[in-house]
Every structure is written in structure tokens, then in C-alpha cells.
Amino acid sequence: MSVETPMLQLRSATDALLDELADVVRAGKASAEPAPYDDPMSFYEPDPELRVAKWLQAIWRGRGMVNAQSWRLFFVVVTDDGLIGMQDIIGVNFATIGAVTTFSWVSADHRQRGIGHEMRSAALHLAFDGLDATEATSEAFVDNHASNAISRDLGYEPNGVEWATRHSDPALMNRWRLTRDTWASQRRENIQLRAVEPCRTLLRRL
Numbered sequence: 001m002s003v004e005t006p007m008l009q010l011r012s013a014t015d016a017l018l019d020e021l022a023d024v025v026r027a028g029k030a031s032a033e034p035a036p037y038d039d040p041m042s043f044y045e046p047d048p049e050l051r052v053a054k055w056l057q058a059i060w061r062g063r064g065m066v067n068a069q070s071w072r073l074f075f076v077v078v079t080d081d082g083l084i085g086m087q088d089i090i091g092v093n094f095a096t097i098g099a100v101t102t103f104s105w106v107s108a109d110h111r112q113r114g115i116g117h118e119m120r121s122a123a124l125h126l127a128f129d130g131l132d133a134t135e136a137t138s139e140a141f142v143d144n145h146a147s148n149a150i151s152r153d154l155g156y157e158p159n160g161v162e163w164a165t166r167h168s169d170p171a172l173m174n175r176w177r178l179t180r181d182t183w184a185s186q187r188r189e190n191i192q193l194r195a196v197e198p199c200r201t202l203l204r205r206l
Contacts, residue, residue: 071090
């Protein structure tokens with residue numbers, strides 16, 4: 001399964017693709033300042049090899065914990081420069097209310113180029129057009145200005161705040177919500193979905 005935009009592709013995260021992307025994780029290029037991830041997070045592991053091992057374990061664990069209500073689809077982000085990050089789509093009470101949330105990261109070498117915005121747009125197109133989601137949510141620490149700006153630009157509305165921890169210290173997160181109607185009002189026609197039907201069929205049968 002894949003999603004294609006004029007700028008990038010989201011490709012299903014096979015072990016072969018993850019092996020290629022591991023060098024980015026090993027080099028610490030998935031992290032940022034201020035720290036964007038809540039605990040626990042493999043990217044905060046200081047040992048490079050253990051960091052990669054924990055990152056892969058989390059993905060493999062997520063693959064095995066799939067049911068109609070709760071699932072996580074992992075995608076590698078591919079541009080003309082190669083493999084540069086990941087974009088996940090996560091089903092939350094999906095069989096009941098059709099909600100999804102997202103998680104992503106981009107290599108430090110490729111930030112501030114609009115790629116994060118394009119990745120989220122691709123993920124939302126798959127969620128709403130491909131999987132029939134009813135709403136999408138997002139969360140970001142209040143000082144994660146890039147992620148908050150992407151949510152705002154894509155039509156999400158503020159949906160409260162909550163506390164989380166990063167590096168064991170408390171920090172406040174913004175919550176965002178995007179309805180299907182709002183997404184449909186600004187739907188893009190230059191995003192293509194490939195081989196989505198087998199995934200949609202499986203999720204409906206679980």
C-alpha cells in the first residue's frame with residue numbers, strides 16, 4: 001500500500017525499508033529540540049544501536065496488535081532524496097467512531113521544507129478517502145511550533161490541552177481535531193492511493 005503526492009510517497013514500512021532507514025535513526029536525526037516526543041520514546045535512547053533496536057521493536061509490536069478498534073499503519077517517507085522519515089496512521093475506536101490520529105518524524109536534514117505538511121496531507125487523504133475515517137486528531141507539545149502550525153494550516157480546530165511527560169518532566173500538549181466535513185471542503189485532487197482495498201477489507205473483517 002502507498003500514498004503518492006507531487007512531493008513524496010508514503011510506502012508501507014517493510015523490514016527492508018526499515019533497514020534502509022535505520023541509519024537515520026542510528027545517527028540521531030529523528031530527534032529535535034525542543035524534544036517533540038512524549039515518554040516512552042525509543043529516540044531518547046542514547047546508545048545508537050540500542051536506539052535502533054528499540055525503534056524496530058516498537059514497530060514490530062505495533063504490527064502484531066491489530067484489531068478492528070485499534071491499529072497502527074506504519075509508512076516510510078520517500079522523496080527524490082531517498083528515505084527521510086516515517087508517517088503513522090493510528091486507528092482509535094475505529095470500528096465504533098472511525099477516529100484516527102497520526103504520528104510522524106522527519107530526518108533533521110530535511111526539515112523546514114514543507115515535507116511534514118505534505119506527509120500529514122497524505123496521511124489524512126488515506127484516512128478519510130481510503131479508510132472512511134470520520135475524524136482525525138493530533139497532539140503536540142505547546143513548544144512544537146511546526147507540528148501545531150501544520151494542524152492549524154490543515155483545518156484542525158483546537159480541542160483542549162493535556163499533560164504528558166518527556167524525559168520524565170511534565171509538559172503541556174495541545175490537542176487538535178479535524179472533522180471529515182472540514183477535510184472534504186479542502187480535499188486535494190493530486191494525491192493518489194495505491195492498493196488500499198486489501199487493507200480496508202482486512203480492517204473491516206477483524
